[in-house]
Amino acid sequence: MKVQCDSENIDSLRRLGKRTDKCRPVLVTFTTAKKKIELLKRKKMLAATGYYINEDFPQQVLNKRKELQKQAEEERKKGNFAILKYDKLVILPGNSNSKMYTPKPNNKRTLSNSPEITPTSDNIGSTGRTTTQQISKKNKYDIKRFLHDSTSNKDQ
Known part of the structure; x- marks a missing residue:
């Protein structure tokens, strides 16, 4: 096995x-x-x-499953998908040859492609590899200025 x-x-x-x-x-x-x-x-x-x-299974569950087995076979003849889980009968509509659950679509976020970097004299370092620079963010500087101004106002 x-x-x-x-x-x-x-x-x-x-x-x-x-x-x-x-x-x-x-x-x-x-x-x-x-x-x-x-x-x-x-x-x-x-x-x-x-x-x-x-x-x-315990004896009472075996007796219950025996009763449900007959009902499961009737449901399969009707074309439904029927299975026994412990002492319960699960019936799903559809063809008995089909899968019990349909696979979910892939909901993962697709990653964006990186921008193409063309080697220029500006972004080639001393090692000969291209280097990337971080894009400046407006909010980053605004927050620094705000924090700096608020601390300097307390001092006055």
Whole structure:
């Protein structure tokens, strides 16, 4: 499954059911939810093998999910997208083959291009590289003058 899982990632591990000659399921508790989600996302890789991974739910939730499973299949036949989340049924209109969520457009600000600098004798430094000068800002000098004037008025 290509998931790195060490002994420090596992909190507890135990077999379920009575001892018999048959195979018994194993209940694994992980120390972090991240590792559990990582394994559940990759459980499809075990489809061709005889192994499977399921999430463990309490008995009342399992009974509720069994009832909702029938309703989910009916909704899928209607063409809606239906999935079970814990003990709830989530139904989204649309084709069952489409993605559950449409990707959001990229809302990041596009960066403006820097102005072209043509090398002249004014902006070429001693190292031979072009240098840029900061554009003077009117407010910068006005604020300095204001602060200077206000401090000098207090002195008088």
